[in-house]
Amino acid sequence: MTRGQALAAATERLAGLSATPRLDAELLMAHALGVTREALLLGGLAAPAPEDFGALVERRLAHEPIAYITGTRGFWTIELAVGPGALVPRPDSETLIEAAAAHFAGGPGPTRILDLGTGSGALLLAALDEWPGASGIGIDASPAARSWAARNAEALGMAARAEICDGGWTGTGERFDLILCNPPYIGTGETLPRDVAAWEPASALFAGADGLDDYRAIAPVLAPQLAPGGVACIEIGCTQAMTAGALFEAEGFDVVVRRDLGGRDRCLVVTHKRKSADFT
Structure with missing residues (x-):
């Protein structure tokens, strides 16, 4: 079978489980x-298809994420190794880097x-690539x-x-100019695609009945970690701008919502209130 024929056959087989079957096959x-x-x-x-292509297609038919099969995922300006145990980086999360770049522009x-809940390190390492003079810490409990x-x-x-460290939302005791965080925000009763639910770690996905449990934990402990003039860019589900944002506003922060490329609410841009001159 040629590569073209194998791709056509795989595309047909993958059409029932993927929104992008041809791309998956390629x-x-x-x-x-x-x-x-x-x-x-x-x-x-027109060249012959590789012998192990069929086995890879079978793995995808079992709903294994493409990134886990190939072992890599591009994010922002970097290429990451990914696999079971860490959330697959999504393009929507690049909104946090865009928000940070806008905050520090000029x-x-x-x-x-x-980076709180660093996972694969995607946000931290993308930010370090964006700002070569910076250093940082990625914290994760997993x-x-x-x-x-x-x-x-x-x-x-x-x-x-x-530096990659064990820890939780309370951080390290140090203050940072930029805090990035993509916490779990899926409600426990929500239905996820099998690609996600069966393969990616539940601890990185679910956050209580309403998906807000981790925001409730983060908001009260964020202020001591954020330096004056700094910004925290925190990912949210597309319906959580008001509910999650209110938790940070209640802690005295200014909050602006930034949308992803699909026009969906995706990032809380959290800063100390400008009228506050002393954050000690």
């Missing part, structure tokens, strides 16, 4: 060949960065997630700038 084929998707398409599809940028984050920091040449 990514799997490229992975089997050890090339980029672009190289696959430019190289022509200035020197952050010096110290904190040993598996910390392992992925440390691996990514090493692979990206950022191990000296990115």
